[in-house]
Amino acid sequence: MIDTRTRNDSEGGSVLAPWRVYAPQHDTELLTRALDREHVSAEAAVLDMGSGAGALALAAARRGARVTAVDRTYRAVLATRFNARLARLPVEVLHGDLFGPVAGRRFDLVVSNPPYVPAPGSVPRCHHTAVAWDAGADGRLLLDRICRRAHASLVPGGVLLLVHSALCGIAPTLAALERSGLQARVTDRRLVPFGPVLRSRGAWLRERGLVGAGEEKEELVIIRAERPR
Template sequence: MLPHLDPADVERVRGCFTDAGYTPDGVRALLGRSAHDALTRGEPEPAARASRDGGELGTLVRLFLLDGCEPEPAVTAALGDLDPLLAGRIVRRTPDGIVAGLDVRPYGEAGGDDPGSPDDANWWVVSDLDSPASRQDREHVTGVGGASLSLAAATVRRPVASLLDLGTGCGVQALHASRHAARVVGTDLAPRALALARLSCELSGVPVELREGPWLEPVAGERFDQIVSNPPFVPGPARVDYVYRDSGQAGDSALAALVADLPELLNPGGIAQLLGSWLNVRGENWPDRVRAWIPDGCDAWILQREAVDPAMHVGTWQRDAGLVPSSRSARAQATTWLDWMDAERVEGVGFGFLLLRRHHRADLAPRIVVEDLPGELTDGLGPEMAGWLDRTTWLRAHESDADLLAATLRLAPEVILERASGVGEQGWSELSTTVRRWGTPSWEHEVDDVAASLLAGCRGDLPLSELVELLAVAHDRPVDALVSGTLDPVRELVRHGLLVPADGWDPA
């Protein structure tokens, strides 16, 4: 029997959580920063100590977050009648007391810069317990992890009428989507995942349509304004060891097929955002491989966050599944996996983000950009993804040299200029000059003295054509030569947000 709660019990349990303060802010306040940070690192003992005098909230923290066994009277005091939770497999009775049957975790989204804002969302995410035995179950449903957090932070949050969470798992993306989408549909192949997603959404008071089925079958013939997906993208042999990560198809072919098919589910102008992983194959250019997946009629931005060698890839995902890489069974699995990679000439495995936008018009030329994400990812990519869409639209509207020259640009306030020098026989000599956006992602471009002067002149008061003419005079260069050498670099600087239109991103 799958985990479940009747609607009346859902309301009652939600009320118990709220009354006890079992919310993200409540748990942080009880534990304090040090113990909360330790719990985030997977070190439970400081949190256990901090929760000792926490009353009902302390009981819930130890029960659901610390794998504790709590006296039944204490759990009853916190949650009321336990029979529905026992029958629904939310908790279990043991000879020593009550233990959690599922991970029920406070989660949320800030509604503003101030903690405790009335616009904050308080949710509860229900997933399987994060124990080695549970993680090795083929049907294991993961909770709030690095992948789901990365996708949530990279998602464009603009109001839309409809959003599809493809492969919803325990429902994390659907919860976030409810904040900016009027209608949210979540799908998953696994009945257990849908049962836990239903609990997550119902406990959180978030209405989501949940449908069972593989890939795009549950929404065949429908269209959405936005799609988000954290699909089973781990490249390997054609098998399914764990439903949450393995597609059953060899390598990255399942992701390639999904990317090719998704635009058919988008309304004109709609966007799809995915996490993905692709093979770096010997003798092939990985950007060309991934670029070939994009169907006609789409813009696309593919960002590779990192690339690892086959051994690191296999070891990482074995540990993620709770396996000990040195165990006999794990070594046998690794042998099969690495043999497959050798046969397929795999030199590395890339991981990153994919953004697609379906064109409004059939005659639009596609803009497909595949590149590495520079530096460490310290901030969410959501604003950057939205900015890339705006910048691509603006560049399309200023595609001709005449339109670009007529534009008035300014340097983004977070851009800095860096000069690197080295010591030679004559003393210091300049090696390079770079302009870089401060923050994440830290896009940077090398520039010469003329380009640096041009950027310094982009203050939002003169069109680009006049700036080029002034520079031609100052540097004794022909205007036509300066124009031909300037416009393509300017387009790249606009695309990465170092140069912005003085009047904003309205393409008109």
């Protein structure tokens, strides 16, 4: 792997993120803190869906959980495997689209930091850098699919922790999860400055009414959804 970036995770360790692999950022930190509150028990089955460089998978593995990580790009799969080996943590890493590689399996906890940035134009192919964050004109290309299928991948009492930007719409996520049979609520919110991608799309975002004039911050939210026992 070349052109790597090293980012500290919230556990005080670090992960290597090669070019075109999503490195830990504000959303990763927020989601890891939510993971901490779940008091993940040893031997709990945890799924990190859209693992990127593997920071969340490693955080769960450090707590003794049985962790499976899934990503749709081979670069991310290799990065997660490499970082797990570097940290000497057992993580099953699979290549595929969302829940596809773990069809028929159920988990105590699913964590997901999917692509959620609204984007003009066509959806990027997996070999493009933007596949790590672009998610269609409304940013919900993957979010809606996750909401529809999460219930079937959780054990009774199991929890989904999902992070995304308020630019995608918080109410649609809550409503979709409730329709699927999960009890959902927002547990965390954080305002963060626009990164380079959103800054470059400022005019387009304003045209669509997603941000106001002079607005330079987005709100990140953690949504916790539980399958009733």
